[in-house]
Amino acid sequence: MYQELILEHYKHPQGRGLREPFDAEVHHVNPTCGDEVTMRVKVGDGGKVLDVSYDGQGCSISQAAASVLHELATGSTVHESLSVVDEFTRLMQGRGQVEPDEDVLGDAVAFAGVAKFPARVKCALLAWMAYKDALVRSQA
Amino acid sequence: MNAAAPFDVERIRKDFPILSRELPGGRPLVYLDSGNSSQKPTQVIETMREHLAQHYGNVGRALHVLGSESTDAYEGARDKIAAFIGAPSRDEVIFTKNASEGLNLVAYAFGNPVNTDERFKLGPGDEIVISEMEHHSNIVPWQLLAQRTGATLRWFPVTDEGRLDISGLDDLVNERTKIVSIVHQSNVLGTVNSVSPILARVREVGALMMLDCSQSVPHQPIDVTELGVDFVAFTGHKMVGPSGIGVLWGRKELLDAMPPFLGGGEMIEAVWMDHSTYAPVPHKFEAGTPPIVEAVGLGAAVDYLTSIGMEEIKQHEKELTGYALEALQEIPGLRIIGPRTVVARGGTVSFTLEGIHPHDVGQILDDVYGIAVRVGHHCARPLHLRFGIPATTRASFYLYNTTAEIDALVRGLHHVQKVFG
Numbered sequence: 293m294y295q296e297l298i299l300e301h302y303k304h305p306q307g308r309g310l311r312e313p314f315d316a317e318v319h320h321v322n323p324t325c326g327d328e329v330t331m332r333v334k335v336g337d338g339g340k341v342l343d344v345s346y347d348g349q350g351c352s353i354s355q356a357a358a359s360v361l362h363e364l365a366t367g368s369t370v371h372e373s374l375s376v377v378d379e380f381t382r383l384m385q386g387r388g389q390v391e392p393d394e395d396v397l398g399d400a401v402a403f404a405g406v407a408k409f410p411a412r413v414k415c416a417l418l419a420w421m422a423y424k425d426a427l428v429r430s431q432a
Numbered sequence: 433m434n435a436a437a438p439f440d441v442e443r444i445r446k447d448f449p450i451l452s453r454e455l456p457g458g459r460p461l462v463y464l465d466s467g468n469s470s471q472k473p474t475q476v477i478e479t480m481r482e483h484l485a486q487h488y489g490n491v492g493r494a495l496h497v498l499g500s501e502s503t504d505a506y507e508g509a510r511d512k513i514a515a516f517i518g519a520p521s522r523d524e525v526i527f528t529k530n531a532s533e534g535l536n537l538v539a540y541a542f543g544n545p546v547n548t549d550e551r552f553k554l555g556p557g558d559e560i561v562i563s564e565m566e567h568h569s570n571i572v573p574w575q576l577l578a579q580r581t582g583a584t585l586r587w588f589p590v591t592d593e594g595r596l597d598i599s600g601l602d603d604l605v606n607e608r609t610k611i612v613s614i615v616h617q618s619n620v621l622g623t624v625n626s627v628s629p630i631l632a633r634v635r636e637v638g639a640l641m642m643l644d645c646s647q648s649v650p651h652q653p654i655d656v657t658e659l660g661v662d663f664v665a666f667t668g669h670k671m672v673g674p675s676g677i678g679v680l681w682g683r684k685e686l687l688d689a690m691p692p693f694l695g696g697g698e699m700i701e702a703v704w705m706d707h708s709t710y711a712p713v714p715h716k717f718e719a720g721t722p723p724i725v726e727a728v729g730l731g732a733a734v735d736y737l738t739s740i741g742m743e744e745i746k747q748h749e750k751e752l753t754g755y756a757l758e759a760l761q762e763i764p765g766l767r768i769i770g771p772r773t774v775v776a777r778g779g780t781v782s783f784t785l786e787g788i789h790p791h792d793v794g795q796i797l798d799d800v801y802g803i804a805v806r807v808g809h810h811c812a813r814p815l816h817l818r819f820g821i822p823a824t825t826r827a828s829f830y831l832y833n834t835t836a837e838i839d840a841l842v843r844g845l846h847h848v849q850k851v852f853g
Contacts, residue, residue: 326823327822350789350791
């Protein structure tokens, strides 16, 4: 579960901190463990994701997942990044039975082991669900 | 049963089959989560199995042999529990689902229009007093009561050391106070609260007092008469009994004055289409078919605890706690949330590790060492807010734990620090 890549992102989070400008901001909480994340997205022309900025507190899984998301989503498009979110969600909800598509997921494939721990799946998904929510709001 | 044999933890461990099971990967189990729920000895498991296999019937209403044997066992359990907590009368022992139900039952009696007893009148201007170290089950029922009635909810603060701050006692508990409900032993800090100074003030102002004893009844001798309060709630599953059964003890004349909490079968005296009269306590508060086998199991649990000796259990846990406090404080970056000495505290030790989230601590302890601890806010979120932390890791000890298990915990924590170092 604690892959080197997850620990690396936890110790050295990428793109952490809330930045301007942004189109939408959301705050998501995992009530069972108190993990929380605030997330902002800025979308430019052609649906290009210009920035994903975030702040939060929680376990290594939830915080590393936010960091990996930042790397994967920033610079891609809304459409592309949503397909990564979908693949990541499928992996996390697969109870360890899903073979992840590494081409789509990139570094996020490191979280495959988390899927075997139902109690921790929500930790991994927290930032990703917040991102999806923020995108929906930014398009509204 | 008398406590005769000296305390022998290895012999006690043999009574708990689960303690010798292996976890996946061949890890032994190190169970340090008894504050959450305790494990069960063969004596309890077998008594419940035997009851189901040989005696089971509904209680109080079946006239046949099984009904009578089941009723005897169920009511016999009440006698055992009454003796265990020093209740002056068996009728003062009410079976509930858990401690939460006991607390809700008492809260429901206040500000209730069908209750005309002066002591339970509650409305705007009246006050309810709890504390900042409560479990959610001793917070939310009182919040709901305050919302229903317009009464004001107040609370004792907690000191940096994790003790109840009663410096404002005379202001906090005053002539407007109707009920004070606090925890006897904190499920996070381990702190055992001193009841008598608060009770003296409660009596001075003519209020009532309730104690949440979920974490104290399992771990030390409790005599409700000696405590002197009006109500005590606790739960079976934390005291080597089954889940689904709890106890509310209350002074009989108060219970008599209180309205039923749940309506239904067996709580009545007579029913007409437009009104009913109620059975005397305890049955007034036991509507519907109760958790029969669970009550019988709880009876076996108090027999078991008595056979070991509550004073001996308390002493054993005190030794474990002293050992753990010393060993844990040597770990760099570890901060204990709660008293750092064994004075007036029980065997529950919560802590934070600098830079490492409790969920990661708990996960690695479990994955690598088979050590079961609890992580999170332990249903005491306001207390964690008080200390400015979202969560803690909590090790809680019981009669079957050993110093070797505490050594394992310390080794595990060093490993956690290495992973995140």
